[in-house]
Amino acid sequence: MTTGEPTPGLRERTRRAVHREIAAAGMALFLEQGFEETAIEQIAEAAGISRRSFFRYFPTKEDVVLGDLIDRGHRVGAALAARPQEEEPWAAVRAALLALRDEGPVDPAAELRIARMMHQAPSLRAAHLEKHLAWQEILVPELARRLRHAHGFDEVIAEHRAAAIVATALTCLDVATETWMRLDGEVPLEGLWDEAVAAVGA
CATH class of the missing domain: 1.10.10.60 (Homeodomain-like)
Structure with missing residues (x-):
């Protein structure tokens, strides 16, 4: 194949x-x-x-970190494309994000150090915004396609809704990560993401 x-x-x-x-x-x-x-x-x-x-x-030292983040975004995009067509958009996005954790063993201590490094270094915080924009470019077209298929939305409305979902999902991921760091990684990140999403009524 x-x-x-x-x-x-x-x-x-x-x-x-x-x-x-x-x-x-x-x-x-x-x-x-x-x-x-x-x-x-x-x-x-x-x-x-x-x-x-x-x-x-x-090109820069920041790209050593950012490059991996962009690559992870492409893997999330591939995971989203592989989800069942009839799956509800938020469930599909959640499953695609969680797919990164299924790729191999996760070192919680290393993940916590990386998250804190991203949060503390000003230049990396700026790079993090670039990651958001890159992930949106990767995920929005696929999610819009799924919305057109499932609900018959026209292209503009499908992209509008997809952009809103992806932007909210990524913002909730940032909020969940900050809380996860404050709790020293002792609470599962995915649970904190679920709580953040529920708080905005998605």
């Missing part, structure tokens, strides 16, 4: 592997010594490349 997408060549697979190695080296340093305290030169040294080579893969 094929996905319909071309298999990347050796050069592209190599590039992706190096990209992942640099990102992993950067995240390890960020978690060990702090985002703002980590220099690009340190990331390059840890990854075994030059500073110049670093910029061939990442």
Whole structure:
């Protein structure tokens, strides 16, 4: 069975592997010594490349973190597309978000440190807004398609409703994450998201 997408060549697979190695080296340093305290030169040294080579893969230090977030957004989009057509929109969005947690073992302590790093570093907070916009671009078209299929909405209304749902879902995720950090990760994030969604009457 094929996905319909071309298999990347050796050069592209190599590039992706190096990209992942640099990102992993950067995240390890960020978690060990702090985002703002980590220099690009340190990331390059840890990854075994030059500073110049670093910029061939990442325009900025923030992109080491943001790149993974965008990739996660694409995976959420794929999970949303795979949900049953008749599924209610909010249930489909919730399941798509939770699909990230089903990809493999989750280290709660590492997740908590990453969330706090994102919250505390001003430049990463700005990058987080960019993630919101990118995730909206990924998720809204698929959700609008599902709304047109299920309810017969025209294109404009379907996109309007889909944009409202996705924006609210992501804002509720931010609110849930902040509460989750305040509770030191002792309450499941998905439960806090459910409470946030219920609070806005979605």
